[in-house]
Amino acid sequence: MHNTLNRFQSVFGFFTTVAFVLGCFIAATDFYAERAPSGTLKVSNLQVVKGRPHYYSSVQEEYAIIKFSLDADLSHLFTWNTKQVFVYVTAEWPAPKSGVNATNEAVIWDSIITNPSADHLKNIGPATMKKLKKSAQGKTIAPDRGILSLRNQRPKYQITHPSRKIADTENVKLKLHYNVQPWFGLLTWNQNQDIGFWKAIKGGVSAPFSLPSIKKKN
């Protein structure tokens, strides 16, 4: 009954159980860490241009280029179980035809903010990596990375609509979102109402605006 294999099996089995239970405890601490994120979003420049989806395409589409300014405080989201925070800004607008109760939503900008404990996993060049690691000054948790301040930021993605038309769209809003990726446990997003210690984002929505007509060539 007590040969090497049995001993190895029971040690390994016990190890996995202990590791799993410990992981669950760590994941549960997330719920006791306060989250009070806030953000201010402002549109700074709007432009709609014509273009093609890719080089070899003959299709003409309209693209909206929405420049914006963002001030956000997401510092609470960085805890010992945070691997990265994925911050993204979406543009949201209702269906063009009245009577169709549907919304359209598209990401115009996003950013991966790693906790220093996950810096080494980031896919960046060696020089940028050195700078990033230096910025943490040996800390494993860096709440100050959650303070964002962007001025007249160019969007990463120029958005369009399946109908290929987006000029003159009315009632467009920008919204700030985040997704916390843990080292172990549940993935969490910004919520619409307060849940326990987690508060909904204060602000984080821009004033509604309309997209301009296509820029005419002179």
Add this chain to the structure above:
Amino acid sequence: MLSMLQKPRQAAAQVLNFALILSSAFMMWKGLSVISDSPSPIVVVLSGSMEPAFQRGDLLFLWNRNLLQDTSVGEVVVYNVKDKDIPIVHRVVRKYGEGEDAKLLTKGDNNPSDDTELYARGQDYLVRKDIIGSVVGYIPFVGYVTILLSEHPWLKTVMLGVMGLFAILQRE
């Protein structure tokens, strides 16, 4: 091995025990599948396109019910492309419309461009039924053994050999 033939009652008990382990594992898998409404409630990450969030070998738990809201922008979903059997884990970045027919576009966080190139010919967007679940839970690294086994088939042979050897050498 010879001792097994001499003690048929004990041998039968061992076979039954083994079958019990297999069937309960299968029941748990299928039970989880029913609860989450996903054909594959746990998946192993196979590519680095969602790095640094997910590395190869990480284990993801999926949820495929829309109890409170539609599958929306920002969720990390696992989808199957038509006629291809490889599940892909990427984030929804655009959504046009609502409900079953909403057009969804996905992108890997670590990829420079969206997934239009990965979709089937003539397919520009995903719909809800292409998605087999949204990622809700995460355990690092545990699934790496399945990647090792599928990429180095000789490991299976070695494992079976070692297990067989132990079975023969093992004495009560």
